[in-house]
Amino acid sequence: MAAEADIESGDAAPDKKKLPIMLIAMVAAAVVLLGGGAASYFLFFSAPPKQDTHLEGVHETFIFNLPAMTVNLRGDGDRSQFMKLTVALEVANEEVMTEIQPRMAKVVDAFQVYLRELRKSDLEGSAGIYRLKEELRRRVNIAIFPAQVDSILFKEILVQ
Missing domain, CATH: 1.20.5 (Single alpha-helices involved in coiled-coils or other helix-helix interfaces)
Structure with missing residues (x-):
């Protein structure tokens, strides 16, 4: 036991x-x-996360399309050169779009006068296109003052 x-x-x-x-x-x-x-x-x-959490400060913009423009460039020789340009204007709101419409003739005129003074060499490279964009924005803002355009958007640029 x-x-x-x-x-x-x-x-x-x-x-x-x-x-x-x-x-x-x-x-x-x-x-x-x-x-x-x-x-x-x-x-x-x-719940899925909000899509625009990182874009809280970004506001909606509107695009105003301009008609295509074809201009002769200032030539260095006997051969004529031309540029075809299609531009859109980026504006902050619809009120600016309605302010621009009656002044479109002034905007197109300002663009035509400036573009006819350009040479093909002025448009070469990204720096040339950037200068063109900034100069066009400056001229359109002068033509439509007190309204302002936020940015110029190139839809088509053809230099020949």
């Missing part, structure tokens, strides 16, 4: 060691399941 008691007490010790390990494993499994459930809830059921 004493031997049986020793055997029983020896068997009880490993069962007591298994109990805390099993308890820790169950708690870890519950944490993993709860964490996975919470992650899947937030991933699938939460």
Whole structure:
């Protein structure tokens, strides 16, 4: 009987060691399941993020298309050169668009006078196109003052 008691007490010790390990494993499994459930809830059921969160300060602009213009460039020799240009004006709101419409003749005239003085060499490279864009913006803003154009957008530039 004493031997049986020793055997029983020896068997009880490993069962007591298994109990805390099993308890820790169950708690870890519950944490993993709860964490996975919470992650899947937030991933699938939460509201999608706003699309324009990074564009809060950006305002909507309007585009005003001008008719295509073809002008003769100032030539260096006997061969004539011309440029075909299609431009759009970017404005802040519709009120500016309505202010521009009655003054379109002044805008086109300002563009034609300036463009006829250009040479083909004035339009070479990105620096030439940038200077053209800024000069056209300056001239249109003078023609439509007090209204202002935000930017000039080139739709087509052909120099031949």
